[in-house]
Amino acid sequence: MDTDPKSLSLKMNLTGELKQNMPDMIRPAAFFTLDKNYSIGNTVRYGSLFRETGFDESFLNNRVFPPLDNPDVKKVIDDAFNNIASQARFRQTVGDKLYHFDLYCFPELGQDNFSIGCFLADRCLDEEMAIALQTKIDRLDIINQAVRAFAETNNLTEILRIILLAVTSGPGLGFNRGFILLSDESHTYLHGCLATGPSSPAEAGEIWQSLSEKTLTLAEVLRLYRDGDNHFDTYVNQLITSLKIPITESSNFLKRSFEERRALAVNSEMNLNEDEMMLKMKLGAENFAVAPLISRDSWLGVIIADNLITRKPISTSDLKLLEIFARYASDAIDNTHLYGRLQRKIKRLKEANEIIIRTRENLVRSEKLSGISKMALEVAHEIRNPLTVIGGHANARLRKVKNDPENERIYGIISRQATRIENTLNRFSSIVSLSEKEDSEFAVGDLVIETLRTLSSIESENMPFVDIGEKARNVKILIDQGLFHKAMMVILREASLIAGGLSRLRLEIKEQFKSVTILIGSDEKREKFAHSFFDAMRIGKGKLKSQEMSVALEILKHYGGDLGIGSPELSNGRLIVEFPLIMEEK
Amino acid sequence: MKNILIVDDEEDIRNLYESEFEIEGYKTYSVASGTEALEFVEQNSNLDLVILDIKMDEMDGLEVLDNIRTKTNRVPVILNSAYTTYKNNFTSWLADAYLVKSSNLSELKEKVRELLTV
Numbered sequence: 159m160d161t162d163p164k165s166l167s168l169k170m171n172l173t174g175e176l177k178q179n180m181p182d183m184i185r186p187a188a189f190f191t192l193d194k195n196y197s198i199g200n201t202v203r204y205g206s207l208f209r210e211t212g213f214d215e216s217f218l219n220n221r222v223f224p225p226l227d228n229p230d231v232k233k234v235i236d237d238a239f240n241n242i243a244s245q246a247r248f249r250q251t252v253g254d255k256l257y258h259f260d261l262y263c264f265p266e267l268g269q270d271n272f273s274i275g276c277f278l279a280d281r282c283l284d285e286e287m288a289i290a291l292q293t294k295i296d297r298l299d300i301i302n303q304a305v306r307a308f309a310e311t312n313n314l315t316e317i318l319r320i321i322l323l324a325v326t327s328g329p330g331l332g333f334n335r336g337f338i339l340l341s342d343e344s345h346t347y348l349h350g351c352l353a354t355g356p357s358s359p360a361e362a363g364e365i366w367q368s369l370s371e372k373t374l375t376l377a378e379v380l381r382l383y384r385d386g387d388n389h390f391d392t393y394v395n396q397l398i399t400s401l402k403i404p405i406t407e408s409s410n411f412l413k414r415s416f417e418e419r420r421a422l423a424v425n426s427e428m429n430l431n432e433d434e435m436m437l438k439m440k441l442g443a444e445n446f447a448v449a450p451l452i453s454r455d456s457w458l459g460v461i462i463a464d465n466l467i468t469r470k471p472i473s474t475s476d477l478k479l480l481e482i483f484a485r486y487a488s489d490a491i492d493n494t495h496l497y498g499r500l501q502r503k504i505k506r507l508k509e510a511n512e513i514i515i516r517t518r519e520n521l522v523r524s525e526k527l528s529g530i531s532k533m534a535l536e537v538a539h540e541i542r543n544p545l546t547v548i549g550g551h552a553n554a555r556l557r558k559v560k561n562d563p564e565n566e567r568i569y570g571i572i573s574r575q576a577t578r579i580e581n582t583l584n585r586f587s588s589i590v591s592l593s594e595k596e597d598s599e600f601a602v603g604d605l606v607i608e609t610l611r612t613l614s615s616i617e618s619e620n621m622p623f624v625d626i627g628e629k630a631r632n633v634k635i636l637i638d639q640g641l642f643h644k645a646m647m648v649i650l651r652e653a654s655l656i657a658g659g660l661s662r663l664r665l666e667i668k669e670q671f672k673s674v675t676i677l678i679g680s681d682e683k684r685e686k687f688a689h690s691f692f693d694a695m696r697i698g699k700g701k702l703k704s705q706e707m708s709v710a711l712e713i714l715k716h717y718g719g720d721l722g723i724g725s726p727e728l729s730n731g732r733l734i735v736e737f738p739l740i741m742e743e744k
Numbered sequence: 745m746k747n748i749l750i751v752d753d754e755e756d757i758r759n760l761y762e763s764e765f766e767i768e769g770y771k772t773y774s775v776a777s778g779t780e781a782l783e784f785v786e787q788n789s790n791l792d793l794v795i796l797d798i799k800m801d802e803m804d805g806l807e808v809l810d811n812i813r814t815k816t817n818r819v820p821v822i823l824n825s826a827y828t829t830y831k832n833n834f835t836s837w838l839a840d841a842y843l844v845k846s847s848n849l850s851e852l853k854e855k856v857r858e859l860l861t862v
Contacts, residue, residue: 535827542826543845546757546845547756549848551760554767573847709837712837713837
């Protein structure tokens with residue numbers, strides 16, 4: 159029998175099938191022979207770790223090859239004794255460890271036909287790598303499922319639920335517990351929103367047992383949550399919703415994760431400040447991971463994940479994966495916010511559209527009515543003129559026929575009937591006239607600014623300074639816009655003459671005593687401005703010099719307003735224009 | 745005797761007003777258009793009052809009123825129209841009174857008396 163290991167090796171290399179399947183020689187491996195009694199001999203061993211697999215030297219020399227109870231192994235060996243080279247893969251438990259091997263057997267090496275050559279290779283590393291690869295594939299698959307699930311919903315709670323399921327799913331990121339805190343709109347606080355995970359090992363066992371029995375996909379688990387089939391997570395959700403963490407200037411691990419835009423591991427070796435310690439105590443975990451949720455430059459919130467139950471250390475790879483997943487989650491949350499804003503805008507547009515439709519309908523109706531009104535007025539005019547002539551002459555004749563009863567009776571009838579028709583026309587005209595009024599609600603500040611702009615343009619002067627009080631900014635009055643402009647143009651033009659120019663005026667608009675007050679003055683004639691104004695306007699006996707000013711006053715009074723001089727405390731010598739505010743109906 | 749100008753494009757109205765205000769003791773003049781009215785005001789400095797219709801061809805009563813007011817504030821003007829809507833027109837507020845035409849002339853006569861007394 160040829161027992162030289164070198165010749166064994168040479169012969170193996172020449173065997174085509176074996177050559178193709180030859181394992182990497184760096185891994186622990188051994189060459190040996192087996193005789194008809196399956197006894198090991200001529201062992202040549204490679205690799206220092208081979209001993210740990212259980213096939214130590216004592217095993218590999220002058221011993222019966224151990225795994226003969228495995229039918230696959232026995233078949234490969236028997237095949238070799240029958241001149242057929244083949245291979246088998248088998249596992250061997252040594253102590254509490256499971257080892258993986260490849261066994262290659264080939265026909266007789268010696269002349270006597272009583273032994274075969276064997277090559278045994280340790281493939282534990284392969285198995286470990288395969289398991290690690292499968293784990294990574296599973297994790298990516300869960301992330302992929304989560305991203306697909308994100309695309310199917312715009313509901314923020316569902317998005318948060320998906321995030322937590324992916325973070326805590328066994329085949330996924332595999333954390334025991336997950337918490338999400340989101341920032342409020344003003345970025346003042348992080349509010350605890352949603353959490354998932356067991357509160358104790360017992361509950362964990364129940365949950366994981368339940369999940370393993372069901373072997374559900376992420377979408378199916380999500381559906382169970384939607385259907386309300388979840389009696390877990392109560393404790394963690396009570397815990398998270400009680401958290402409200404101020405976003406302060408000072409740094410903490412939550413803020414640091416946002417600023418550094420990466421996931422951080424918080425562990426017992428870190429020096430934590432008081433607030434950080436408080437949060438850690440509330441979470442009840444010694445070690446946990448924090449990953450920021452970021453939209454462009456704004457901080458959406460954080461994911462916190464821990465292994466409270468299994469105490470499994472959080473690896474760099476776990477952190478990296480959580481960080482990557484947090485980026486997808488951030489996009490999903492951001493999309494939900496954008497979708498919400500879009501929905502609100504669509505709603506407002508719909509409302510605006512409905513208003514436009516209603517306004518258009520009203521406009522069409524008004525235009526129809528307006529057309530009818532104009533026609534009716536033309537008719538009324540055409541009737542009123544001849545009626546005035548007929549009735550007027552009848553009245554004139556009536557005075558001259560006092561001694562002629564028959565004519566007096568007839569002219570009396572004509573006069574009365576003319577008056578009757580006139581009364582009808584008057585009633586009719588007043589209705590039509592009211593329907594043509596164009597009073598609307600206007601912000602006083604806007605009206606004043608607009609009037610000043612017009613005046614500034616006409617007079618080629620700069621605008622004066624206008625101080626609109628906070629309360630007066632949005633107050634409205636009911637008025638015809640054209641009439642307001644006409645009245646204020648007259649008043650402001652006269653006031654600018656007193657001040658020595660429009661730009662020298664100083665206006666202040668205030669809301670007080672259920673009215674809005676426009677105070678007009680100038681820097682130069684501060685205390686006597688209003689007196690100078692009225693002195694310039696009067697021509698004696700209370701009559702005003704300008705007809706236009708009379709009209710302006712009539713306009714103010716028509717709308718319940720006034721022009722005057724207030725108390726020194728209130729007006730400080732300034733001219734006061736006052737309008738009543740629109741009072742809200744109770 | 746006070747002088748009153750009646751401006752109306754309807755002859756029957758002019759005739760009625762002339763006859764009624766003559767009886768009241770006024771000297772009346774009448775014209776049928778805004779242009780004639782402005783010429784009359786221009787040429788007669790002794791005019792005391794104008795009764796002015798609004799709706800007329802070529803130049804309406806409000807334009808006439810505006811023109812009169814640029815020349816003088818001395819002569820009172822009563823707008824007398826079959827229309828009520830001109831009351832809301834800013835220019836109409838330049839008149840001393842706005843009366844809607846009526847077969848009962850007592851209100852118009854009263855207003856004329858009042859304005860001429862002042």
